[in-house]
Amino acid sequence: MKQNKLLRAVRVTTCVAAAVTATLAAATISHAATIPNKTLVYCSEGSPAGFDPAQYTTGVDFTANTFPEYNRLVEFARGGTKVEPGLAEKWDVSHDGKTYTFHLRHGVKFQTTSYFKPTREFDADDVVFTFERMLDPNQPFRKAYPVAFPYFSDMGLDKLIKSVEKVDPYTVRFTLNEVSAPFIQNLAMEYASILSAEYADQLLKAGKAADINQYPVGTGPFIFRSYTKDSTIRFDGNPDYWKPDTVKVSKLIFSITTDASVRTQKIKRNECQVMIYPKPQDLATLKSDSNINLLAQAGFNLGYLAYNVQHKPLNNVEVRRALDMAINKHAIVESVYQGAGQPATNPMPPTQWSYDKNLKMPAYDPKKAKALLAKAGFPNGFEIHLWAMPVQRPYNPNGRLMAEMIQSDWAKIGVKATIVTYEWGEYIKRGHAGEQDAYLVGWTGDNGDPDNWLGTLLGCSAINGNNFSKWCYKPFDDLVQKGRTTTDQAQRTKYYEEAQKIFADQIPFSPIAHSTVYQPTTKNVIDMKIDPLGYSRFDGVSMK
Template structure:
């Protein structure tokens, strides 16, 4: 019914042919759901902040297509031992105000995070750093207190960006980077305007300006695109809106494999859910292919790990849980949960946010679990209340998702280590496995990617059996854009890096 009503409202406008182009010819307008909270790359952690920062700032290192780390501002680096990293910077890189980027700027960026010049949650990612030396203008040496497998990841684009020496707490008002674009203006709850950096040290962008317009409502975003007052929106619509927009001849819908992961968390301290057989039965009772087709119009991939399949540490050699209600019933019988006269084995409460797609998913899960005798009692809360309950363990089951965080293998420590119980991490289901903790420590002690991959693959095999969480699917990255926008590449992460090479015609 929701899809039908939306189509009735939107389709006449899509077919009307009424459209106008935004602003100057070489300017594009990108729709975002909310304003960036802080365009200082040392501080902003929300998606709009990090994605715009990636266009304004450069990092020491860069993620490749397999989520490995490759040189960026640093043309190379050496690791004499697991606790020492020596970076050699490219020569002749400048900030957009003309200042030369040197090792002093790199040291200041990290020191200002650690010494409290800026107050930021990102400081947690750099606690392994003991000191930073700058023997010359192009060399930076990091000395670590202990081996840290996530160290390079915390220095890459999205997680980090180099700011000029002396940048203080108010830097976010007029941020200056070395990226392909520079900031022109920002207005809270309205827009952010950036312009081309013609002196960029790599190939400069072809777009003259990009305006990020804040439009919280999905229907309004759809209407802005169809009438031509906006050019692009990424991962901004439910599947029914995407289908309607695809029928507009002035728009193009492009999609590709994404990394946003939907999953279910179990409270493993719960008397029912502490039994692995119950968790496994729930996984077998969920018809994931049907949900992907019905709720997401097929724009998702089945998941059996936190990491996306393209990741260097991912493995397919894990225990799978295909839809099998017969096997689910057998497991529940063996676990000592017979059906009562009404066919119910037991009740489980599932807390959700008020997000519409999440609530729809919860209702589908309720129906599917009922088929194996599990009564799912749904409780919806505003996000702040929902998140507070999840972080203090006041839940039995809860749906959630990872956006970007699951691209770094350190996600296993953050999600499954005993040391990551809230408030120290995201092990909100209080899962404990000494072998997982041992493998995490072993991976952290090595600087060799091959050895780390072996440890992370064993961790994936263990958690695929224990099921502290059920990894459901990776949502596709879906971009809807006007035909005037050309050469746009789609990032699995859903970021805006494709604007580096795009142009209008």
């Protein structure tokens, strides 16, 4: 935000929302839209763990379980991080910055499926249900289907939100316990996708609450039809979608293809029209194919190696410094990223405001690293388990190769690393549980706010979620909390720069690299955009 004050920024946002509302007023449709009879096949890289967005944190899940089926009160514009009205036409903020009142869109329909036929349109009850389920451990649906909500808790929203109230059928009031500068940005994230309270009530009465994770119902552009694990997900275009002319294909099929080389072959044979995450070594052949467009942009991401500080000897900061100093990041960028990236020094990418370009991290120095290990009491090194990602992600195109290179680097200082891995869903689950020693993972920004990096990945409230280092350091956490509750961006930047200096001193994880993101499409695909937040979205995409 260019404005320094949150309230000024939100008032501007509200004015913009009002203007956009006039444009979107026509989006309240009273009859089914005609959708072009086109099929788009997307070669995705992995299977979703489920279809309940509030439970998950990965792009694999969100591409499949959020953007086709659901909407949120506010949303990120396609291909960017600007927040625009979603299921809320506009919103107001109280003078003290603690009360947000959302005015909901009329005429929005929940999807009709083989397992649910709505009897009413979207209203305030659905918003209240969605958030009460995450807020209240005693909420009946949550008790019937008890699951964790990692994003909601990692960002401290369970403590921030005091209440969510229905003012009238189309007005909802959120009351916060304190000012939260990134609150609107946070509400645009995937976990905040609005569920149908009527559908949830149907499941609850039938004793099938867990079905919400297998059979989704939302207000989004595509209707879920079927999922064959590790094979395909099928969607139909939603003729009743509240944004007319946004749904431009009648069939959307996810062809789950875990091998990047196979994805490349499929798109070259037109077996899919969009693919994700080509291998760096396949870029040249894709560029030379006359039937393929190769979209590319700098990634808003970070690949890193988390040290579980609850496991000895990783609780020793000198050990972490030695391990970091022994990793040849430039060699990794050349071999793993094939040069399509840059070595990382910070816990956020250079395109994130408040990034400290003057931050000093220890340089690659194996001799000094070995001496530091000896000083820490490990002259002969030690043994450690190094976890390697099983899937290709934008921040890490080859987890196995990266692990092998780190394994080789550490062997030079006497550290013997055994590489282990699991299927992606299990990998993340075990990482949340803290089973790992050193853990390769990464992050693509969710909302354009620094808190999404420092708070979500390193905050004390996130140690059972995306803080895979299990690192809770009060001086750092205090700065993150101050940043959340301060509305002046210049002051927030100062807090975050101080936090980055503490990070560089303590090294709870080793930043490895920021990558360039590529997304190939066949040339008959129109208006596909690379999403800086790391997902693939098909609203607005058409076929020749």
